[in-house]
Amino acid sequence: MRKRFGVFGLVLACALLMGFAVAQVTLNFWSWRTEDVAAYRELIDQFEAENPDIKVEFQAFEFATYATVQMTALLAGEGPDIVHVRAYGAFEAIAAPGFLMALDDKVPALADFPPLALDGNRLRRDGLVYAVPFASQTLVIYYNVDIFEELGLALPETWDEFLDTAEQIKAAGYVPIANGTATSSMNEVLKGVFAPSFYGPDFFDDIMTGEATFEDPRYVGALEKLLELAPYLAPQHQGVDYPTSQNLFVNELAAMFVSGSWDIANLRLQNPDLNFGVMAPPVPEAGQTPLVSWFLDGGFAVNADTKHLEEAVTFVNYLASREFGQLFTDLLANISPIPGVVSTDPLLAKVAELNQNSTPYIMLVGFRYQEPSGSVLVQERLASMLAGTITPAQVAKEVTEGIATYFEPFQNR
Amino acid sequence: MAASPRPAAPDTKRVRLSPRAGRTLWLATLLVPPTVFFLVFEVIPMISALIYSFYRWEGIGRVGFAGFDNFRRVLFEQPFQGWTINAFWNNVIVFLTLMVVQNGLALFLAILLGGNPRGTRFYQVVFFLPVTLAFVLVGFQWKLFLNPIIGLVNQMLGAVGLGALAQPWLGQESTALFSIIFVNAWRWLGFPTIVFLAAIRSIPQDYFEAARLDGANEWHVARHVTWPLIAPAVTIIVILTFIGSFNWFDLPYVMAGLDGPPGRSTDVLALYFYRTAFGETAGALQDFGRGSALAVLLFLFVLVVAITWTRILRRREVELT
Structure with a gap:
C-alpha cells in the first residue's frame, strides 16, 4: 500500500513538474506602443485564458528609441519572440536580413486579409508576408x-x-x-x-x-x-x-x-x-x-530565432483572429485590417467610410x-x-x- | 623592570606585501575599472564603427564589403554630400559663435571678477549655477520659453511693448541655430569664467602693481599682463570648445529635432550621423555603413585638428610669456 502511494506520489510529482514546465513557456513580445500597455495586457489576458500553457510578457519601448532597441537586440540574438514591426521600409530593414519568419503557411487567416494591408508587411524580394497587419491609419x-x-x-x-x-x-x-x-x-x-x-x-x-x-x-x-x-x-x-x-x-x-x-x-x-x-x-x-x-501602421512578426516556435505561431494566429481584432478596435480606437471587424465608434466609422476612397x-x-x-x-x-x-x-x-x-x-x- | 616581551603575533598566515607590490596593487585597483570602462564603451565601439564603415548594409544586416564606398557617398554623392557640408558649416558657426559670445563674455567677466568687486562670490555662483543643470533639461525648458504661443520670451517681449520683435525663434532658418547657441552659452558660460578666473588669480599681484606703477591702464594690464599669463587656460578652453562644438548633439536634438529643422539650419554632424546610423522614426531608414563612415570622419577630423591646434597654441603660450 505504502509502495503504491509512493508510486502515485512520484507520478503526481512528475505530472506537476511537467505541468509546471509547460506553464513556464513565456513569450516575449516587444512593441513601441507605450500608451497601449493596459489594453495589450487585456488582449493578452484573453489569449492566456484560452492558452494556459503560454504566458506572454508584453514590453513597450519609447517610440523614438524603439527601432534602435529592436535592432540592437536582434543583431545580438537577444530579440523577443514576437516583434511589433512597422510597415514598408522600416519593416524591410528587419525582414530582409532574415530576422523574421515568413507567416504565409503558418497563419491561415492571412489569406483573407485585404492585399493592400498585407503589402505593408510583404518582403518585396520574395513576395512573402512576414507579419500580421495590426492597424491601418x-x-x-x-x-x-x-x-x-x-x-x-x-x-x-x-x-x-x-x-x-x-x-x-x-x-x-x-x-x-x-x-x-x-x-x-x-x-x-x-x-x-x-x-x-x-x-x-x-x-x-x-x-x-x-x-x-x-x-x-x-x-x-x-x-x-x-x-x-x-x-x-x-x-x-x-x-x-x-x-x-x-x-x-x-x-x-x-x-x-x-x-x-x-x-x-x-x-x-x-x-x-x-x-x-x-x-x-x-x-x-x-x-x-x-x-x-x-497606410498600414505595422504588424506582429515572429523572430526567426525564437526558441518557442509552436507557441509563437499559436499567439500570432490569435493576433490574426477576428476575436482579437474586435477587442483591439474596441479598446484602442484603431482601425483593424482583420476582415469582419466592425467598429461601433462613430469617429472610426467615419474613418472607415473615408477609407472607401483612399490612395496610398x-x-x-x-x-x-x-x-x-x-x-x-x-x-x-x-x-x-x-x-x-x-x-x-x-x-x-x-x-x-x-x-x-x-x-x-x-x-x- | 625588564620590558615585557612583545606579544607574539597571532598565528594567522597573513600575506605581507612588499611596499612596492602594495603600491602596484593599489594603482591597479584604481586603474583597472576605468581602463575596462574605457575599452568597453570607447575603444571597442570606435573599432566596430571603423569596421562597420567598410561594409554595405541591407537594413540592419551586414551584407558585404564595400571598401571606401560609404565614405565616397557621404563626401561626394548628392544629396548626402550637401547634407554633410551643410552640417559641417553649421558646426563651424557653432564653434566660432561660442568662441566669441560664450568665451569672450566669460573672459570679460573673469577679468571683472578678478578685481574682486563686491559680491564676487555671489556672481561666481550665479554664473556657474546653470552649468550644474543637465543639457537635456535646459534644452527642454528653453524650448518651452521660446515657443511662439506659450513661450515666456515672446510674452515678455509683448509685456514690455516689444511685441513686434516676437518671433518663432526655433522655427526660422535665420534664428533657429543662433537661439540654440545662445542657450548653450547661457548654460556653459560659468565654466570658462571659472577657468579664466582661476588662471587670473594665480597671477602674482606684484605683476599688476608693477605694471600700474609703470603707468599702464586697465586695457594695457589686461592685454600685456593678464592675457599672456592665462594663455594655458585659454588653450584648454579653445580646445574644449572646439571638441564640444563638433560633438554638439543634445541641445539641437532636444530643441530642434533629429533632422535639424527648419530646412536643416540646425543640422550638425553629430545629429546627421545619429540620424543616418539609427534612422529617424518619422522618415529615414538606418544605414550603419554611411552612419559609421560619418562617425569615423568626424572622429578623425576632431582628433587631427585638436592635436595640431593644441601644439600650435602651446608654442604660442611660450612665445607670449
Whole structure:
C-alpha cells in the first residue's frame, strides 16, 4: 500500500513538474506602443485564458528609441519572440536580413486579409508576408463640433468653401488649423491630407511606374494649394511643434487639426469633454469624391530565432483572429485590417467610410525603402515652402532628383 | 623592570606585501575599472564603427564589403554630400559663435571678477549655477520659453511693448541655430569664467602693481599682463570648445529635432550621423555603413585638428610669456 502511494506520489510529482514546465513557456513580445500597455495586457489576458500553457510578457519601448532597441537586440540574438514591426521600409530593414519568419503557411487567416494591408508587411524580394497587419491609419481633419456650431458653420466640401470657413474661424478669434510646421513629419501629414484630392487617384501608380515624376503638374498644383493654407495655420507656425498643435486643438483654441487616425484615442484622453468629429478633405470642385491617404501602421512578426516556435505561431494566429481584432478596435480606437471587424465608434466609422476612397500615403508606401527616402526629402522642404523661402516647383524638383538617385523609373526620363 | 616581551603575533598566515607590490596593487585597483570602462564603451565601439564603415548594409544586416564606398557617398554623392557640408558649416558657426559670445563674455567677466568687486562670490555662483543643470533639461525648458504661443520670451517681449520683435525663434532658418547657441552659452558660460578666473588669480599681484606703477591702464594690464599669463587656460578652453562644438548633439536634438529643422539650419554632424546610423522614426531608414563612415570622419577630423591646434597654441603660450 505504502509502495503504491509512493508510486502515485512520484507520478503526481512528475505530472506537476511537467505541468509546471509547460506553464513556464513565456513569450516575449516587444512593441513601441507605450500608451497601449493596459489594453495589450487585456488582449493578452484573453489569449492566456484560452492558452494556459503560454504566458506572454508584453514590453513597450519609447517610440523614438524603439527601432534602435529592436535592432540592437536582434543583431545580438537577444530579440523577443514576437516583434511589433512597422510597415514598408522600416519593416524591410528587419525582414530582409532574415530576422523574421515568413507567416504565409503558418497563419491561415492571412489569406483573407485585404492585399493592400498585407503589402505593408510583404518582403518585396520574395513576395512573402512576414507579419500580421495590426492597424491601418488614415490621414484626416479633426474639427471641433462646438466651435463649428457656435459660429454656425457647415462642414466645407470644396476647397473654396474650406478657405472661406477658415477665414470665418480666424475672424472669430480662433485658430483655424492648429498645425504648425516645426515638426517635419507633420508637414508630410498636412500634404497627405490635402494633396491627394488634387493630384488624383491615378497619381500613385503613375509615379511608381515612372509615367510621372513629382514634377508632374498634378503634384506641383497640389503643393501650390497647400501654400494657400499658410495664413490659417497656427500663429507663427514655423515655431509650433506637434505637441503644441495638439494642445491648441485639445484646449479648444483651434477649430481644426490635421493629423492621422492614430490621434483619436490621444485627443480623447487629453480632453474627455472635447466634442470633435472627423471631416473629409476638401475637393477641388463640388460633387467630387474626397481622396484620403491610407497606410498600414505595422504588424506582429515572429523572430526567426525564437526558441518557442509552436507557441509563437499559436499567439500570432490569435493576433490574426477576428476575436482579437474586435477587442483591439474596441479598446484602442484603431482601425483593424482583420476582415469582419466592425467598429461601433462613430469617429472610426467615419474613418472607415473615408477609407472607401483612399490612395496610398505616397512617400511612406512608395519611397521609404532607400535613402534619401521620399519622406526625408519632402518633409525638410515643405516647412521651407510654407515659410515662403522656396517654391512648390523647387520642392518638386528636389524631391524628384533625390529619389532619382536610386529609383530607376525616374532615371530614364 | 625588564620590558615585557612583545606579544607574539597571532598565528594567522597573513600575506605581507612588499611596499612596492602594495603600491602596484593599489594603482591597479584604481586603474583597472576605468581602463575596462574605457575599452568597453570607447575603444571597442570606435573599432566596430571603423569596421562597420567598410561594409554595405541591407537594413540592419551586414551584407558585404564595400571598401571606401560609404565614405565616397557621404563626401561626394548628392544629396548626402550637401547634407554633410551643410552640417559641417553649421558646426563651424557653432564653434566660432561660442568662441566669441560664450568665451569672450566669460573672459570679460573673469577679468571683472578678478578685481574682486563686491559680491564676487555671489556672481561666481550665479554664473556657474546653470552649468550644474543637465543639457537635456535646459534644452527642454528653453524650448518651452521660446515657443511662439506659450513661450515666456515672446510674452515678455509683448509685456514690455516689444511685441513686434516676437518671433518663432526655433522655427526660422535665420534664428533657429543662433537661439540654440545662445542657450548653450547661457548654460556653459560659468565654466570658462571659472577657468579664466582661476588662471587670473594665480597671477602674482606684484605683476599688476608693477605694471600700474609703470603707468599702464586697465586695457594695457589686461592685454600685456593678464592675457599672456592665462594663455594655458585659454588653450584648454579653445580646445574644449572646439571638441564640444563638433560633438554638439543634445541641445539641437532636444530643441530642434533629429533632422535639424527648419530646412536643416540646425543640422550638425553629430545629429546627421545619429540620424543616418539609427534612422529617424518619422522618415529615414538606418544605414550603419554611411552612419559609421560619418562617425569615423568626424572622429578623425576632431582628433587631427585638436592635436595640431593644441601644439600650435602651446608654442604660442611660450612665445607670449
